[in-house]
Amino acid sequence: MADIRIRKNEVCVIGLPQCNYIFSSTNSCFIAYGFDTSGLEKDVITALLIERGIEPVEAGNRIQPGQFAYCTKICSKIITSRFCIVLLNEDVTRLPNNITITKPNANVNIEYGQMIGFNKFIIPFQHENFPLPFNVNGLDTIKYNDRNFRERAIAAIDEAIARTIPAGAALNTFIVILEKYLLLRNALIAKVADIGERSIYEIGASCEFNLLTSLDGLLYLYFGNFASLPNDKIKWRINKLHEIVQARRFSIPRRVATGSLEQGHADIYYELIDALKMWILVSDNERKNELIAWYKNMALPYELDVFTVDEVIEAAGEL
Secondary structure, rough: OOOOOOEEEEOOOOOOOOEEOOOOOOOOEEEEEOOOOOOHHHHHHHHHHHHHEEEEOEEEEEEEOOOOOHHHHHHHHHHHOOHHHHHEEEEEEEOOOOOEEEEEEEHHHHHHHHHHHHHEEEEEEOOOOOOOOHOOOOOOEEEOOOOHHHHHHHHHHHHHHHHHOOHHOOOOOOOHHOOOOOOOOOEEOOOOOOOOHHHHHHHHOOOOEEEEEEEEOOOOEEEEEOOOHHHHHHHHHHHHHHHHHHHHHHHHHHHOOOOOOOHHHHHHHHHHHOEEEEEEEEHHHHHHHHHHHHHHHHOOOOEEEEEHHHHHHHHOOOO
């Protein structure tokens, strides 16, 4: 058997009973930024990540009703991300008489500290107009301006991608094994390069599903990497994704009638929606069997396949 190293965060850093999220278990990048000061940079980074098949994740775009916000929206996303990006631009307050006050963004610095504490691979950026806070002044930071940001972001992201997949025998992180397993099942992680594919991806991403395609690119699958979630939270995501997909389906005739969607594109959309499948990764057989039984009783229209972490390792670990 290959030497499989799967690192779990066994102790919750904020005092909850347990954690057990798996480090670097998703092909994602967590982005920490100030909404008012770094929105344009975040948009550039998001586009670059999607082009490279990396899911961009941020705290601000996730709504988790009834759940502990810091754990589900921030901490767990940092743990499971492949690498992280932080934009250290300061918040700017403009007062009367042309007085301007700047100060570090507290939330961004908390998230940055979390990344450092978890020993994540981090890309820190800061606009050259701002000074580094004293507590991170000794850490390497990529300084940029409006002209060179995209160029420097491309170089840094490409380096992060290369350095977070080790070479040779060390290719045994769980994310690599999971990608091998998906390929064994004739599925590829979607690159979401075109607008239509990106819209399908964004529907699933709202419920934390990734988008897969068949080898020929004609069939789409929503994949939930939910090995660290209890079944009640997985069920909520499945139900919500079904609601969203069905709402989009029912809206097609109206969009055709108003001219915002051509009939030919509508027919393709119907075909894609009706052929959708869901794949779910869970932690163990007990959760797998319980989830399958629940799904049968729900009688939802899409084919569901559930597999466990051990099944993934057994199937793909030797490749």
